[in-house]
Amino acid sequence: MKKTLISGAFVRSKLFWAIVAELLILLVGFILRPDFLSIQLRTLSDGTTVLFGTPVDIFNRASEITIIAMGMTLVIALGGTDISVGALVAVSGAIALKFLRWDVLVYTTPGDYTVQPYYLVILLPLLTCTLMGLFNGVLIGKLKLQPIIATLILMVGGRGIAQIVTNGKQFTTQYTPFKFIGNGSFLGLPLPILITLVVVLTVVLFVRRTSFGMFVESVGINPNASRVSGLRSDTIIIIVYVLTGLLSGISGLIYSSRISSNDSNNAGLGYEMDAILAVVIGGTSMTGGKFSLLGTVVGSLIIRTITTLVLYFGVVSEAIMAFKALIIAVVIVLQSEPVRNAIAKRRSKRIALGGEARA
Amino acid sequence: MPENKTMTIASGRRMRNLLTNPKYLMVYATIGIFLLIYLFGALLYGGRGFTSVRTFMLFFSDNAYIGISAVGMTLVLITGGIDLSVAAVASLTGMIIAYGTTVLGIHPLVCIGAALLVGVGLGALMGACIQYLNVPPFITTLTGMFFARGVCSLISRESISIKHPLIDALAGFKIYLTWPNAQGEWVKIKPVASIDLNTIAFILMIVIGTIILQKTRFGRNVYAIGGNEQSATLMGLPVSRTKVLVYAFNGLCSVLAGISYVLYVKSGWNLSLQGAELDVISACVIGGVMLSGGVGYMFGTLFGVLLKATIPAIITFNGSMNSWWAKIFTSVLLLLFIIIQRAVIASSQWVKKKE
Numbered sequence: 147m148k149k150t151l152i153s154g155a156f157v158r159s160k161l162f163w164a165i166v167a168e169l170l171i172l173l174v175g176f177i178l179r180p181d182f183l184s185i186q187l188r189t190l191s192d193g194t195t196v197l198f199g200t201p202v203d204i205f206n207r208a209s210e211i212t213i214i215a216m217g218m219t220l221v222i223a224l225g226g227t228d229i230s231v232g233a234l235v236a237v238s239g240a241i242a243l244k245f246l247r248w249d250v251l252v253y254t255t256p257g258d259y260t261v262q263p264y265y266l267v268i269l270l271p272l273l274t275c276t277l278m279g280l281f282n283g284v285l286i287g288k289l290k291l292q293p294i295i296a297t298l299i300l301m302v303g304g305r306g307i308a309q310i311v312t313n314g315k316q317f318t319t320q321y322t323p324f325k326f327i328g329n330g331s332f333l334g335l336p337l338p339i340l341i342t343l344v345v346v347l348t349v350v351l352f353v354r355r356t357s358f359g360m361f362v363e364s365v366g367i368n369p370n371a372s373r374v375s376g377l378r379s380d381t382i383i384i385i386v387y388v389l390t391g392l393l394s395g396i397s398g399l400i401y402s403s404r405i406s407s408n409d410s411n412n413a414g415l416g417y418e419m420d421a422i423l424a425v426v427i428g429g430t431s432m433t434g435g436k437f438s439l440l441g442t443v444v445g446s447l448i449i450r451t452i453t454t455l456v457l458y459f460g461v462v463s464e465a466i467m468a469f470k471a472l473i474i475a476v477v478i479v480l481q482s483e484p485v486r487n488a489i490a491k492r493r494s495k496r497i498a499l500g501g502e503a504r505a
Numbered sequence: 506m507p508e509n510k511t512m513t514i515a516s517g518r519r520m521r522n523l524l525t526n527p528k529y530l531m532v533y534a535t536i537g538i539f540l541l542i543y544l545f546g547a548l549l550y551g552g553r554g555f556t557s558v559r560t561f562m563l564f565f566s567d568n569a570y571i572g573i574s575a576v577g578m579t580l581v582l583i584t585g586g587i588d589l590s591v592a593a594v595a596s597l598t599g600m601i602i603a604y605g606t607t608v609l610g611i612h613p614l615v616c617i618g619a620a621l622l623v624g625v626g627l628g629a630l631m632g633a634c635i636q637y638l639n640v641p642p643f644i645t646t647l648t649g650m651f652f653a654r655g656v657c658s659l660i661s662r663e664s665i666s667i668k669h670p671l672i673d674a675l676a677g678f679k680i681y682l683t684w685p686n687a688q689g690e691w692v693k694i695k696p697v698a699s700i701d702l703n704t705i706a707f708i709l710m711i712v713i714g715t716i717i718l719q720k721t722r723f724g725r726n727v728y729a730i731g732g733n734e735q736s737a738t739l740m741g742l743p744v745s746r747t748k749v750l751v752y753a754f755n756g757l758c759s760v761l762a763g764i765s766y767v768l769y770v771k772s773g774w775n776l777s778l779q780g781a782e783l784d785v786i787s788a789c790v791i792g793g794v795m796l797s798g799g800v801g802y803m804f805g806t807l808f809g810v811l812l813k814a815t816i817p818a819i820i821t822f823n824g825s826m827n828s829w830w831a832k833i834f835t836s837v838l839l840l841l842f843i844i845i846q847r848a849v850i851a852s853s854q855w856v857k858k859k860e
Binding site: 227289290291292294295296298299300301302303305306307309310314419422423426432433462464465466467468469470471472474475478479482483484485 | 641643830
């Protein structure tokens with residue numbers, strides 16, 4: 147039989163359709179506005195050269211969701227959901243700004259930079275978010291609570307905590323090392339892209355180079371069977387939720403650094419939804435089991451590309467949701483089991499017919 | 506009369522069964538904690554009017570939109586699904602009524618009809634997507650939520666106030682509570698308390714929901730699907746039809762909640778009711794509905810809504826606490842309730858094992 151260019155298994159995979167969808171959306175953008183895909187090197191006033199252009203912007207702005215979605219992929223592979231990530235983003239930003247603007251509360255003279263050691267400003271938010279992830283993990287792993295409900299607690303309470311930390315105030319900062327996280331660039335690439343690359347690589351190596359990924363899939367497919375065969379499923383669950391908490395913290399630092407401020411009400415609003423969508427578009431099933439980290443990155447890029455494309459044509463920002471919904475609906479319908487099976491069946495029938503004709 | 510005696514014994518046993526049945530324990534826990542918190546508020550702020558009939562009636566009328574939506578959500582949760590689109594659909598309803606009435610000058614009833622079509626249609630479409638395309642409810646209704654919010658923003662980004670005699674009349678409708686004074690005349694109680702249309706709609710929807718769940722074949726199918734969908738299919742129950750209908754009914758409840766909210770604020774705004782879907786879901790959870798499906802009662806949901814209403818009320822009466830404490834207390838309550846749920850399930854399993 148003739149070997150086809152793309153193997154049937156790949157065509158049947160959800161990742162393939164996600165990549166097709168992303169390319170189609172980019173193509174639509176390119177047809178409507180030829181400069182949609184242009185990238186150029188520009189030199190800033192301080193002498194650094196940075197890549198500019200819509201594709202770079204898409205990667206840059208997708209960072210927050212991509213980072214969270216890495217953890218969310220593992221959570222969903224376990225058969226769970228974590229809807230507290232958006233609130234954790236707000237908590238992370240609130241604590242960072244609280245320590246950056248310690249002077250507002252302690253000293254009467256306002257200053258622009260921190261009186262706290264800088265590493266505390268970075269470490270404390272991450273530590274807090276990790277602990278919150280631990281809280282989720284213990285509720286779900288040890289107490290066997292339903293993931294949606296267990297994480298609903300921090301989703302509701304998290305924003306309250308963020309407001310208590312800053313006493314309901316919104317601080318702004320001009321402290322350069324902190325602003326560098328979200329706005330700086332290194333080797334010509336915006337720093338958030340580099341942070342995302344590091345996070346994605348670390349998670350992929352951790353999951354695929356150790357047996358951890360296999361454990362996660364095993365627990366996601368059948369927790370009881372995994373436990374009986376000697377896996378400590380509760381520990382695995384806790385590790386995954388702790389990791390998601392930490393990643394939400396990193397995402398929160400990037401977000402608050404981008405806006406040089408904390409915003410307990412709006413920071414990370416709807417991130418949990420975007421992250422879950424990114425994972426599902428990327429081809430990981432909500433029922434748990436097999437997962438695809440690469441697919442999640444593509445899913446996150448799809449969401450950001452839609453947003454950028456719609457914004458590019460001057461549609462009001464709130465209305466993006468309608469376009470997002472339409473495109474996601476198409477992707478989800480294409481990926482749904484009945485439709486995929488039908489396409490795969492037609493394809494295999496065609497290949498089978500071709501084979502017969504030759505024989 | 507021996508027959509009569511056996512009947513008393515039987516009814517006594519039924520009563521005892523009703524009280525000790527683990528099925529109802531969660532509802533009792535909700536009612537118990539509601540009474541405790543109410544008592545707590547009464548002890549602290551009783552002198553400032555916390556215990557007045559007026560405050561109690563406000564629990565209903567201020568939370569009617571949450572309650573009406575929670576009726577549909579209870580059904581959805583019992584089938585083992587979830588619907589995140591309720592708040593967005595309610596917001597869209599408000600926007601359709603506001604834009605239609607104020608900007609286009611269409612009669613509100615026509616707008617309400619259009620909103621009903623959109624809401625029920627979207628609900629049925631989502632139900633069909635969940636049932637026939639096997640897309641998880643979370644993702645389907647999330648897309649529905651994005652769609653409804655987006656359309657809402659496409660219609661208008663500004664808050665549109667509604668001025669129409671019909672809406673004003675509906676919103677202004679009040680039955681004042683009266684009691685006989687010393688002379689035997691009926692006078693308004695003080696401070697003035699009234700039952701408005703939202704309260705009536707809320708109670709009515711709870712009653713309708715109870716009847717649907719407990720007294721109809723449809724309700725039993727809903728429980729059966731939540732208990733075990735595969736068994737329900739094998740038993741020959743109309744699983745597909747029931748599930749699509751449940752989502753359509755929830756769409757109807759969202760639209761009614763939207764109308765109730767319009768009567769409450771008399772305007773439409775694309776960002777109104779943001780995050781209210783979580784209020785609705787948490788009210789159901791506090792009311793003893795389990796997200797794994799198969800367990801839940803309308804009566805519990807009613808008290809879940811009331812319990813969620815008392816917390817902001819106590820914080821308002823306190824005066825010195827910030828509104829974000831309400832979020833923290835609500836999350837503590839949620840934690841408490843799911844741990845009670847867990848304990849109830851564990852203990853009932855333990856009892857079963859012992860038997």
